[in-house]
Amino acid sequence: MKFLDIGVLSKQSGVPASTLRYYEEIGLIQSVGRHGLRRQFDPPVVTQLALISLGKMAGFSLDDIKGMFAKDGSPQLPRAELHLRADALDEQIRGLERLRDALRHVADCPAETHMECPKFKRLMHFASRLAGTRKG
Amino acid sequence: MKFLDIGVLSKQSGVPASTLRYYEEIGLIQSVGRHGLRRQFDPPVVTQLALISLGKMAGFSLDDIKGMFAKDGSPQLPRAELHLRADALDEQIRGLERLRDALRHVADCPAETHMECPKFKRLMHFASRLAGTRKG
DNA sequence: CTGCCACTTCAAGTCAGCTTGAGGTCAACC
DNA sequence: GGTTGACCTCAAGCTGACTTGAAGTGGCAG
Secondary structure, three states: OOOEEHHHHHHHHOOOHHHHHHHHHOOOOOOOEEEOOEEEEOOOHHHHHHHHHHHHHOOOOHHHHHHHEOOOOOEOOOHHHHHHHHHHHHHHHHHHHHHHHHHHHHHHOOOOOHHHOHHHHHHHHHHHHHHOOOOO | OOOEEHHHHHHHHOOOHHHHHHHHHOOOOOOOEEEOOEEEEOOOHHHHHHHHHHHHHOOOOHHHHHHHEOOOOOEOOOHHHHHHHHHHHHHHHHHHHHHHHHHHHHHHOOOOOHHHOHHHHHHHHHHHHHHOOOOO
16 A cells, blocks of 8 residues: 555654644545554645645635645635735735844844834834734 | 823724733733823834734744844844844745745646646645744 | 713633543554 | 554643623713
């Protein structure tokens, strides 16, 4: 059998077995059967788990993620929706870049009082605009 | 007085009053006093809240954020640490870009089977590499 | 001076996303 | 054929980040 025992999958993916069981329980992944009691998984689940990890990084809930991909892990959303999600990601990325720039700036700017530094203030201005953007 | 009543601050920042109280309770922000019972805040708290919002977007916990900025909202970490945080953000940003690219790709790629598309597979390969990176 | 109402406190509740614990099972190794 | 150990189930517990509810307070408009 070319199936992965839950323990093997856990090791390969770095995802705890308890989490894999939980993911299966909520329908996020599926096992193909059992060997004795032990869940067996299809190798592509590894890819799925990578997608799930990415999705989580992107701030999506497991439920969101569940809606994005079919059981085989292939994306299952209409094009428009995909582009919307991508756009949202772009916005989030810009926010993170801003924060990163702010951090780097204060790391390098020798000013005693960052709050008075025009560059920092500008970054914070953008920050304020972004603040309400995500998840009202 | 040029101070902001909690209600005003809440409206200006978009952060619920209950959340502001919670933030004060955990020491993330500070009020400058009371008017009757009502908390009064310094205007710079608005900037602080923007920073907090950015920090949250970046995936930091409130505790992390608390450690990053002093009570006046100015960053309070050694340069090296700031750069480390910035580097971590860069990595996170790359992950998000990857996910975004993956989404856009599948939105535009007409292939029936994304899992077979080399470009998609390459994106997923990176995804797997990234998967374990953040928060074991 | 009365009433309103946005605030106050404090405890408890909620939600996501898991983890932990107790008690059970079973394929495999010796 | 017994022991082992990684799995199983199911319920309960946990953390983070808040929200909600009940009961109280006090500044200000009328």
